[in-house]
Amino acid sequence: MAPNASVKDAVRTAAVELFARDGFANTSVQQIVDAAGVTKGAMYHYFRSKDDLLFGIYEHLLTLQGERLAAIVATRDSTAQKLRSACVDVIETSIEFLAEGTVFFRSAHMLPAEKQLEVKHRRRAYNDQFAALVEAGQHEGIYRTDIPRAVLVANFFSDLHYLPQWYSVDGPEDGNLIALQLTDLFLTGISTTQLSSVNTLTKESQ
Amino acid sequence: MAPNASVKDAVRTAAVELFARDGFANTSVQQIVDAAGVTKGAMYHYFRSKDDLLFGIYEHLLTLQGERLAAIVATRDSTAQKLRSACVDVIETSIEFLAEGTVFFRSAHMLPAEKQLEVKHRRRAYNDQFAALVEAGQHEGIYRTDIPRAVLVANFFSDLHYLPQWYSVDGPEDGNLIALQLTDLFLTGISTTQLSSVNTLTKESQ
DNA sequence: GTGGCCATACCGGACAGTCGGTTTGCCCGA
DNA sequence: TCGGGCAAACCGACTGTCCGGTATGGCCAC
Numbered sequence: 001m002a003p004n005a006s007v008k009d010a011v012r013t014a015a016v017e018l019f020a021r022d023g024f025a026n027t028s029v030q031q032i033v034d035a036a037g038v039t040k041g042a043m044y045h046y047f048r049s050k051d052d053l054l055f056g057i058y059e060h061l062l063t064l065q066g067e068r069l070a071a072i073v074a075t076r077d078s079t080a081q082k083l084r085s086a087c088v089d090v091i092e093t094s095i096e097f098l099a100e101g102t103v104f105f106r107s108a109h110m111l112p113a114e115k116q117l118e119v120k121h122r123r124r125a126y127n128d129q130f131a132a133l134v135e136a137g138q139h140e141g142i143y144r145t146d147i148p149r150a151v152l153v154a155n156f157f158s159d160l161h162y163l164p165q166w167y168s169v170d171g172p173e174d175g176n177l178i179a180l181q182l183t184d185l186f187l188t189g190i191s192t193t194q195l196s197s198v199n200t201l202t203k204e205s206q
Numbered sequence: 207m208a209p210n211a212s213v214k215d216a217v218r219t220a221a222v223e224l225f226a227r228d229g230f231a232n233t234s235v236q237q238i239v240d241a242a243g244v245t246k247g248a249m250y251h252y253f254r255s256k257d258d259l260l261f262g263i264y265e266h267l268l269t270l271q272g273e274r275l276a277a278i279v280a281t282r283d284s285t286a287q288k289l290r291s292a293c294v295d296v297i298e299t300s301i302e303f304l305a306e307g308t309v310f311f312r313s314a315h316m317l318p319a320e321k322q323l324e325v326k327h328r329r330r331a332y333n334d335q336f337a338a339l340v341e342a343g344q345h346e347g348i349y350r351t352d353i354p355r356a357v358l359v360a361n362f363f364s365d366l367h368y369l370p371q372w373y374s375v376d377g378p379e380d381g382n383l384i385a386l387q388l389t390d391l392f393l394t395g396i397s398t399t400q401l402s403s404v405n406t407l408t409k410e411s412q
Numbered sequence: 413g414t415g416g417c418c419a420t421a422c423c424g425g426a427c428a429g430t431c432g433g434t435t436t437g438c439c440c441g442a
Numbered sequence: 443t444c445g446g447g448c449a450a451a452c453c454g455a456c457t458g459t460c461c462g463g464t465a466t467g468g469c470c471a472c
């Protein structure tokens with residue numbers, strides 16, 4: 001094993017867990033390195049600061065989700081299918097990285113203004129890509145235009161934000177089901193025509 | 207003027223602003239009392255601790271919204287109308303107290319476990335009252351039952367959580383419009399029949 | 413003069429980050 | 443093969459700072 005990778009990962013993992021449980025401000029660096037089984041010296045060898053550690057967690061998640069969205073947009077599927085895939089996928093990964101999400105939404109504001117700006121830009125890039133899908137669908141006439149696009153998009157992103165607040169793991173495929181259900185609620189809300197997906201959903205939820 | 211009320215309000219107001227801007231952990235008691243134009247001694251005369259100050263902010267908002275929901279439930283309107291009113295109302299008050307909401311959702315986890323529990327119970331009470339409306343509508347056949355009620359409710363509450371993240375005041379009646387739009391999106395998503403409210407919305411948004 | 417209301421000075425502790433020193437692992441010349 | 447030398451990895455005690463909370467004293471109204 002490469003010892004450096006191990007140390008970095010151990011620290012990151014421990015930090016995510018502790019930040020999610022106790023909050024960023026209430027977690028001391030000493031607690032993190034103790035939980036990770038390393039020492040302060042090792043940690044500060046790989047991370048410039050406690051803030052840097054927090055930022056690393058964000059970046060990891062943002063990069064992952066950004067890449068996955070880009071891959072979906074790059075397919076030759078219909079707009080409707082792309083948006084559906086994008087919604088389901090981002091909910092699923094948000095559930096998979098629930099702890100990271102918890103930390104993210106709770107503690108982003110603790111970063112220094114400079115890093116906060118970078119996070120903002122990264123999130124905006126994701127937002128714009130997502131909004132472009134909605135816009136395309138609006139031009140095709142499948143999504144309503146009587147409500148500002150920003151509101152439509154915010155209505156979906158809100159689900160991602162709220163997820164860490166109420167979701168708790170029950171079954172193995174529970175996450176996939178929730179993703180389908182939330183996606184269906186969103187798409188039903190923004191569509192100009194009644195969706196026919198209810199049957200599919202009902203079948204899967206049995 | 208009663209000097210005590212003035213001090214209490216000044217401290218609370220200053221605290222909400224600073225907590226919303228810099229976060230609870232990054233705001234010192236000294237900053238708060240400076241901003242409020244009082245001293246630490248005065249503040250600790252009215253509040254037991256910094257936590258107590260935070261808790262007071264929550265309680266104020268929770269009580270207000272709880273009372274308003276109860277009033278709406280107590281009317282003789284139809285279930286559909288009650289739920290619509292409840293949604294619009296809680297979004298509007300959330301916008302009116304946007305700073306309080308920001309603090310609430312960001313810093314609730316910083317409270318001692320005991321107070322966190324009380325917050326949780328209060329929120330659950332609100333949640334249950336809201337869910338009861340949805341349940342009534344389901345029995346009437348106007349809301350879909352193919353998705354767990356908890357998911358339907360969470361889908362709406364998520365909008366409240368996300369509001370402080372993206373909403374920024376533009377016009378005076380902007381808040382009311384957003385409330386109508388988000389409510390429409392939610393109700394469209396959970397309804398068994400196509401809503402006819404789109405015309406109304408379009409009219410108001412012109 | 414006495415009791416709420418408030419100012420000021422101060423305490424104790426927690427915590428991020430540092431820094432001198434030690435170990436580990438690798439390369440290279442003989 | 444071996445040993446010497448060097449750089450990166452790692453250790454952990456220490457420090458300066460900041461901050462919540464308190465103790466004490468005064469002031470003013472009644």
